[in-house]
Structures are given as structure tokens and as C-alpha cells.
Amino acid sequence: xxxxxxxxxxxxxxxxxxxxxxxxxxxxxxxxxxxxxxxxxxxxxxxxxxxxxxxxxxxxxxxxxxxxxxxxxxxxxxxxxxxxxxxxxxxxxxxxxxxxxxxxxxxxxxxxxxxxx
Numbered sequence: 274x275x276x277x278x279x280x281x282x283x284x285x286x287x288x289x290x291x292x293x294x295x296x297x298x299x300x301x302x303x304x305x306x307x308x309x310x311x312x313x314x315x316x317x318x319x320x321x322x323x324x325x326x327x328x329x330x331x332x333x334x335x336x337x338x339x340x341x342x343x344x345x346x347x348x349x350x351x352x353x354x355x356x357x358x359x360x361x362x363x364x365x366x367x368x369x370x371x372x373x374x375x376x377x378x379x380x381x382x383x384x385x386x387x388x389x390x
Contacts, residue, residue, distance in 0.1 A: 293369060294322075294347040299336040300365040307337075313359065314339050318350045338369060 301310065307324045314321045320342040329335035341347045354366040 292344070294341040294344045295369045296339050296341075296347050296350055297336060297367045297369050298339055298364055299334045300363050301335075301337075302360075302362055303335060310337055310339065314341075314350060317353060317359075319346045334365075 298310070301313075305313075307326050310324045310326065311321050314324070318341065321339055322342055323340040324337055325340075326337045327335065339347075339350065341350065351366055351368065354364060
């Protein structure tokens with residue numbers, strides 16, 4: 274079972290108004306389940322209402338979204354990204370709306386034809 278340290282966020286490292294109580298998280302061990310992540314964030318931050326776990330794909334790492342009871346809890350969890358490692362791994366924690374991975378290539382192509390620039 275994961276045992277994250279109960280830590281206070283470093284001063285000045287809260288997300289500027291996340292706007293929603295959900296964060297994006299990667300960097301956890303592949304063997305972690307939804308229950309493991311729920312326990313990890315509950316022990317570090319407080320009440321977690323949902324954890325959605327997504328498999329790794331070619332364009333992005335394995336990740337999850339963690340929903341908290343309120344925005345303040347999500348901001349405390351976001352601030353934990355500076356706290357170091359948890360059980361020997363370093364979490365990548367981002368606001369949900371931020372694209373946290375880099376894609377290869379030029380990305381989607383723009384439409385072609387008359388009226389498109």
C-alpha cells in the first residue's frame with residue numbers, strides 16, 4: 274500500500290485558481306491501482322471523491338485524474354509537486370486543463386481548400 278508523507282505544501286506553490294477540484298497526475302508506478310492512488314492522495318491532502326485511471330498510449334504516459342471535495346484540496350495536492358518523492362517515485366501533478374505531455378510531429382493538419390488559411 275502506498276504511504277505518502279503527510280506534508281504541508283511549500284509556500285507560494287499553489288495553483289493560481291484551478292477553477293475546478295480536479296488535477297492530472299502521472300509518474301506513479303505502473304502497478305498502482307485506483308485504490309492505491311485514492312489512498313495516497315487521501316492520506317496527503319484530504320477527501321478524494323474520484324480517481325480515474327487511464328492506460329499509457331503512444332502519445333502520453335499512464336496517468337490519472339484525481340477529483341477532490343473542493344478546489345482548496347486540489348490546490349494543496351497541486352502544491353505537493355514540489356515535495357519530492359513519494360515511495361521512491363516523483364509525481365507529475367498538473368492542473369487538468371494543462372497539456373502535460375509533449376507530442377511528436379507537427380500535430381493535426383489544418384483543413385485545406387478555399388476559405389481556409
